[in-house]
Amino acid sequence: MTAVLALSQLAKHFGGVRAVDRLDLQVERGEVFGLIGPNGSGKSTTVNLVCGIFPQTGGTIELDGVELGRLQPHQRIEAGISRTFQNIRLFGGLTVWQNIWVAWRDDETGWASNWFGGSRHRRAQIQELLAFSNLDHRSEELAGNLSFGEQRRLELARAVAAKPKLILLDEPAAGMNSEEVTDLKKRILKLKQSGVTVLLVEHVMELVMSVTDRIAVLNFGKRIAHGTPQEIQQNELVQQAYFGSAENAK
């Protein structure tokens, strides 16, 4: 296996706070990689650094061997990354269908038809993606009028529409009930089957432990452990980070 995403010595300082502190991380092709840690441990900052929302203080981010550090956020999407947000960010005034259309990437059609082509020749493909997300019956609804669960599914579908190599999910299960988490689990595994690599940032341990192949644990911006879900569950450092000490946890 080869690394799709390689972070080396990645750092981000906000004033005196080291939100991410010399982080090394390798996500292998085709795996579901979990990134966990207590609140404020730097998980979301890591996702934002990879997406280029703000510049890193130091270190490098490589996608398939290409350095992303100097690229604009939209160029990183073109390079093969896409993401969802912790607090859903849809285009609320656009229809469900248009939300996908905006993010849809199609390298085969030319520039003109990509921008100025009508909706007809994409409809089938987009409808298929919506069907996968259980949203095909809602395609003409404004995204802002969807229920919470539907909005989460639409955001995931929009991220998939960009045809990424690597998809970053920033706490996709936040606010979901157990039924919805089960549904999300299925979707993540389907993504994996289709060959997309997934970086999952999550608090819901049930989800992380059941879908990931490997996990890294952050605390105070540093990686304190990594390994398979089983190894992480046994790791005392991890328990300390979450619960203060191993004793308190029991």
Add this chain to the structure above:
Amino acid sequence: MAYYLGIVQNIGIHTLLGLSAYLLLLTGQLSLAQVGFFAIGAYTSGILTVIFGLSIFPALFAGALTAGVFAFLVGIPVLYVRGLMLVVATIAFSEIVRLFFFNLNWRAMVNGVEVGPDSTQGFREIRYFAANGWEQIEVVSLIWFFVGAVLALLWWLDRVRAGAVLRAVGEDELAAQSSGINLTRVKVAAMTGGGIIAGIGGGLYAHSTTYVDHNTFTILLATFAVSYPILGGLSSVFGTLIAVIVIQGVMIEGMRFLGDFRNILFGLLIILAMNFRPNGLLDGNTVAALKRRLFFLKAKR
């Protein structure tokens, strides 16, 4: 008759001005530079027909192009910085353009008469239409031909992906960026398009009034330009048209008896409208409801 044609002509030109602001507002950017592009279009095409003796169509084209080029050049630094700075920068731009034409003195002898922009005295003698025997009705038709074309173009834009992308940028810049959209490029494209539309409007304005001076191109006119789409609502191009008809046709023309109270009324109208209808007359839900009703009627027949 001439009086009513004058109103229709005025509404057409203000609609072009409003639509030029509408295009950029779709991306969530409030620009007060439209009046600057309008002035550039007016002076450029005026100079071309008056001093260089060009015909109206190439002159309008050149005016629109010049305005578009300026919109592009100004758009790059201005749209790269975010949000409220744009308002300040575009106000400054419009004032620079106004002061430039306030100082511009370009007199030339054409057929034994001295013509051209005469700095503080303004630019008279833009008499292409009269000199070439155009009737007023023909001038009005020409203006509304362009209004119709721009309306149709913007209406069509909402039916292709580019329109959805513009609106996506207006909805949430971060999410748009994270969907692979180059924000600066989209905004600069919208600014350039808006500049071209305003430039055509300016050229038509200069030739239909035969006289322009810097006093026309103030921040007040820039405010009119953005207030049409904002008051009319951004969900449909027709909101802008309706707002122009209401403000120019009913408020400014229909209420002449109010004298200069009309200008006070304009400020008050904006404040009230923003408090009670912050998303304009034709907002998303209203347009959806209207569409439903129209379709319902169709189904009944």
Add this chain to the structure above:
Amino acid sequence: MGFDHIDVLQSVIDGILFGSTYAVLGLGFTIIFGAMHKLNLAYAASAIAGAYVGIGVATLLPVSPYIVFIIGPVASGLLGLILYTCCFRLMPDGNQLAPLMASIGALFFIDEIIIHQTAGSPISFPALFEDSFFEIGEFGIRGDLVFVMLASLVLMALLLLLLFKSKLGLATRAVSQQVVAAQLCGIQTHKTNATTFIMAGVLGGFAGCLAAAAVGVLSPLLTIPLTVKGLIVTVIGGLGSIPGAIIAGFMVGAFENLFLLLRGVNERDIFVFLLLFVFLVFRPNGIFGKTIDRD
């Protein structure tokens, strides 16, 4: 025409002195922006309107004309409160356009009322210390401009004291940094924002009176240039930066007067406005601006 270095320096000095009014206006824009992250475009108009109300009261009542320097700021402060209530208080949180547009509406509402009341013609304003004149070596310094400068410095110092040493200022700064956290600490945001608008209004009223006193007349033609220059000062200083606004105010004043000397009154403002674009291209975050980092 040749200018020697004395002329140039003299005009820069005069410009810096007059620029103190821009610094005060820029500071007003800045604290409103700092509190709400919104621009109040009617701010300079309210400053001018305050000066007009002052003049109106001074001509109606048999008192010293210098009462404008008390009535003006009070009227502007009240206008600030009215502007907050009409253009900002009721607007939905996520909507940036509506309050901005409403404040532009208010700008023209105020401006047109002034034009209507005065038929657009300027009125003379009581001058301050117009006879005093200091000579230092080869330079001459107008006494009234020195007063304008000193008064502005005192005003700005008072405002900074209020912002950084009082409980009221603490609440203002808390709201500007974290609205929700401030609310959880029991700070009433609307009340704090309204106070900020009143403070800025009083400040603007003084600036309006000082500017009018230095120019000698009050005219509706002052509104737009003062608005644009106040905004430029705010942007060049770095949106939201207090020291930036103050320094940029002096800078714009000096720059303006220098180009008055070099290019004449008709072209002067073109160069001041171009200065803004120079900053937008080479230093988009202003003199002291921080890059916006975290969302």
